[in-house]
Amino acid sequence: MNFAQALERLLPVVDTVHERWVHDRDIMLQNHSSNAEAPVITCTKGCGACCHFPIIPATAGEAFVLLARLLADGRTVEELHLQFMAYARRYLEWSVRQGSLPLTDSSQTLFLKEKLPCPLFVRTPETGALGGHCGVFQYRPQICDFYHSLDSPQLCLMKKPHGSFADISERGHGTLDELQRSEREIFGRSAIGHLPLLLAALLTDEGMKTFLTVVEPDTSVENAQDIEDFGLYVSLLGALGYAWGDGDWASLAKAQAEVL
Ligand code: SF4
Ligand code: SF4
Numbered sequence: 538m539n540f541a542q543a544l545e546r547l548l549p550v551v552d553t554v555h556e557r558w559v560h561d562r563d564i565m566l567q568n569h570s571s572n573a574e575a576p577v578i579t580c581t582k583g584c585g586a587c588c589h590f591p592i593i594p595a596t597a598g599e600a601f602v603l604l605a606r607l608l609a610d611g612r613t614v615e616e617l618h619l620q621f622m623a624y625a626r627r628y629l630e631w632s633v634r635q636g637s638l639p640l641t642d643s644s645q646t647l648f649l650k651e652k653l654p655c656p657l658f659v660r661t662p663e664t665g666a667l668g669g670h671c672g673v674f675q676y677r678p679q680i681c682d683f684y685h686s687l688d689s690p691q692l693c694l695m696k697k698p699h700g701s702f703a704d705i706s707e708r709g710h711g712t713l714d715e716l717q718r719s720e721r722e723i724f725g726r727s728a729i730g731h732l733p734l735l736l737a738a739l740l741t742d743e744g745m746k747t748f749l750t751v752v753e754p755d756t757s758v759e760n761a762q763d764i765e766d767f768g769l770y771v772s773l774l775g776a777l778g779y780a781w782g783d784g785d786w787a788s789l790a791k792a793q794a795e796v797l
Contacts, residue, residue, distance in 0.1 A: 538724070538749045544605050550719040551602045558679065558712045565704050576687040576700065583664030586693040587684055588655045588671065591628070591639035591648040593732040595678040596713060597748055597769060598720040600735035606676045614740060621737035622777075624656045628734065629779045637784035640792040646696045655733050667694065678732060679716070683709025717766075725752040726765035728773065737777055744776030 538546075569575045587593075595603075607617060631651060632638045639648040652667065654660065657677075660669040671677050686693055687700035713729065720727035728735075738744030747769070754761040771781045 538751055540605075540745070540749070543601065543723075543749055546723045547598050547602050547720070548605075550716065550723075551599060554712050554715050554719075555679065555682075558682070558708065561708055562683070562705065565702065565708065569702060578685045578702075579687060579690060580685050581690075582670060583661060583668045584690050584693075585654065585658055585660075585664075585669040586667045586690055588658040588669070588681075589649060589652060589667055590696070591645050591731065593655060593678075594680050594713070594729050595732040595735060596716045596720055597728045597730065597735055597739075597773065598716055598723075599678045600730075600732060600739055601748060603673065603676050603678065604736055604739050607673070617736075618740040620656050621733060621740055624653065624733050625737035625777050627651070627653055628731075629774075629777060632779070635784075637782075637788035638779075640785070640788040642696070642792075642795055644788065649694070649696055656736075657733075679709060679712045680732075683712070721762065721766075724748075724750075725754055726762070726769045728766050728770035730770045730773065734777065735773060738773035741776045744773050747772045747776060 570577075604617070608614070631648065635644060635647070637644065639645045654667070654669065657672045658669050659672040662668065671681065683705055685701050685705065687702070689699075692699040717727040717729065739748055752765055754765045758764070774781060
């Protein structure tokens with residue numbers, strides 16, 4: 538598949554999922570605000586701690602559509618490549634030093650000390666140490682729309698658990714499932730990964746070629762779809778020069794145990 542064909546297939550998918558989400562989100566927010574006893578969302582404009590998280594989960598298809606929109610807005614491949622590779626280099630050098638990607642709770646907390654924001658984040662220091670706003674607010678991926686807190690932003694700053702509305706979170710995660718299902722129908726696979734790394738990888742020839750390759754999962758193999766999805770993310774990391782290793786397997790197992 539080529540870039541234009543992929544965009545023609547993916548754009549309506551991303552937009553439709555988002556439009557349905559916005560409709561449902563607004564109803565859920567209305568319900569919560571009409572309940573005087575319900576907690577309130579504490580996220581405010583200028584609070585950018587979550588834009589510094591080491592995992593901003595987006596689908597590869599979302600990253601592709603976002604990239605296409607940045608290019609349509611007049612950004613060039615060269616400048617975006619510079620911007621995202623600078624981030625990826627720092628992120629992956631940190632990972633090599635630590636022995637794995639920041640997958641576990643403790644390594645994510647440690648990563649936050651780097652104060653490395655998403656490359657699409659616009660810093661406004663007057664709003665605090667990690668203050669700023671999203672530079673692509675109207676195009677931001679689903680996670681950046683549905684992630685929220687009902688507690689002090691200080692908890693986010695420390696990467697500690699915080700309250701959120703269960704219905705909004707559940708519906709939000711459902712949008713990622715919807716996107717993945719559609720992407721699998723188009724490409725045979727769909728990776729979820731860290732948004733800035735996905736974008737950096739798509740800005741390399743190898744990464745874009747990998748993303749546009751249509752595969753057919755071998756259904757006779759157990760977990761064939763999971764293997765294809767995961768393989769896509771590992772290949773995209775490979776396009777950035779990062780080799781998934783034993784340390785990453787160990788961290789992934791630990792991270793999975795943490796959420797169970
Ligand atoms: S989720 Fe946390 S860090 Fe993100 S805007 Fe809300 S309070 Fe701030
Ligand atoms: S896309 Fe925007 S909202 Fe999402 S992490 Fe990046 S800067 Fe923050």
